[in-house]
Amino acid sequence: MADPVADQLVKISTATITMQLLKRGIRRCSIEGAAPLKDGYDRVAGPAFTIRFVPMREDLSTPASYAGSGTLREAIDATPAGAIMVADARADGTCGTLGDILAARLVAKGAKAFVSDGAVRDAKDIHPTGLKVYCQGTVAPPSIHALHFVGHSEVIGCGGVMVVPGDMLVCDGDGAVCIPQALAEDVARDGLEQELFETYVQERVAGGAEVTGLYPPNDETLKAFEVWRAERTD
Numbered sequence: 001m002a003d004p005v006a007d008q009l010v011k012i013s014t015a016t017i018t019m020q021l022l023k024r025g026i027r028r029c030s031i032e033g034a035a036p037l038k039d040g041y042d043r044v045a046g047p048a049f050t051i052r053f054v055p056m057r058e059d060l061s062t063p064a065s066y067a068g069s070g071t072l073r074e075a076i077d078a079t080p081a082g083a084i085m086v087a088d089a090r091a092d093g094t095c096g097t098l099g100d101i102l103a104a105r106l107v108a109k110g111a112k113a114f115v116s117d118g119a120v121r122d123a124k125d126i127h128p129t130g131l132k133v134y135c136q137g138t139v140a141p142p143s144i145h146a147l148h149f150v151g152h153s154e155v156i157g158c159g160g161v162m163v164v165p166g167d168m169l170v171c172d173g174d175g176a177v178c179i180p181q182a183l184a185e186d187v188a189r190d191g192l193e194q195e196l197f198e199t200y201v202q203e204r205v206a207g208g209a210e211v212t213g214l215y216p217p218n219d220e221t222l223k224a225f226e227v228w229r230a231e232r233t234d
Contacts, residue, residue, distance in 0.1 A: 003082060008188035009045040009170050014177040016194050017170055020187045021179065031159035033091055033117040034176040037126065037133040043172040044132050046112040047181075048163050049083035050156045051075050053090060053097065053118075053147040061144040072143070075152035076102050081110030084169040086178075088156035089118025093136040095145040096121030103131045115169060115176045117159035118147070134176045200225050 009017070014030070021029045051072065066073065079085055085106060089097045098114055100122035106114060106129075113132040120126065123138040143149065153165050161178050163169075168179040179187050201215045214221050 003046065005168065005184050005188050006045040006047070006082070008192060009168060009179070009184065010043050012170065012188065012191035012195055013043070014170055014172050014174045016191050016198070017177050017179060017187060020191050020194065021177075021183070023190075024183055024187075026180065026183070028161050029177050029179065031086075031115060031117060031134075031161050031163075031176045031178065033093070033136045033159045034115050034134040034171075035136070036171075036173060036175075037120065037123060037135060037138070039173070041132045041171070041173070043170065044084065044112045045168060045170045046082050046084040047080075048086045048165055048167045048169050048178065049079050049111070049152070050086050050088070050154060050158075050163055050165050051152045052088045052150050052154060052156045053092075053143065054150050055090070056144055056146050056148045061148045063144070065144065065148070070149075070151070072102070072149040075149070076105050076109070078152065079106060079109045079111050083111055084113045084115060084171070085111055086156065086158050086163050086169060087114070087116035087118065088158050088163075089116045089147060091117045091136075091159065092146050093119045094139060095119065095141045095143050095147055096139055097135075097143050097147065098126070098133070099142070100125035100129065103133070104129045107131050113169070113171055115158065115171060132171065134171050196229070197225060200228050203228075 098120045103126045116135040119139045168184040
């Protein structure tokens with residue numbers, strides 16, 4: 001199902017989005033530790049589907065726990081198409097909260113990306129699945145080495161950011177940003193306007209213009225921008 005807000009947000013850089021959120025009083029929006037697992041991903045945007053881990057406990061965090069009820073496997077199978085899975089891994093980079101098999105299943109479910117403040121494993125085999133992954137990096141041990149899965153579809157903290165199910169995530173080469181659901185439409189609208197203005201600024205700078213009075217713009221710059229916009233054919 002098409003998501004018009006996500007379709008707009010995917011055209012806007014995370015750098016622009018953080019500025020738009022700052023103007024609205026939101027400073028904690030960029031997820032710490034969530035970097036692209038490999039270079040070259042296209043930007044992606046979609047609603048958050050959250051999962052949560054707590055510290056492992058030796059009697060519960062065993063290989064047998066993978067087959068019980070309320071497992072990460074069930075959360076993977078419940079992921080809606082078009083969503084971005086966001087994992088609260090307690091910023092623990094000593095174990096992997098995703099491997100190649102679960103990554104392949106997320107792709108089959110239609111998930112757009114996986115974001116974690118922890119690490120993943122099986123990176124070499126995750127890449128061919130096509131899943132975009134943003135995390136601390138890669139390690140060998142499984143999640144139960146240090147973490148225990150406890151639930152999905154609830155409010156989480158990921159990389160210092162509160163993520164509410166349904167919030168919009170945008171991920172690109174600079175990382176992953178969370179947009180409160182109630183602000184997403186306005187951020188998309190004004191973010192596109194900011195990106196257009198910055199295209200104009202880049203053209204002026206390339207032509208030798210000084211940035212003083214250009215960025216941020218004075219009244220003269222704003223008038224010139226409107227003329228430039230009116231002359232555009234694309």
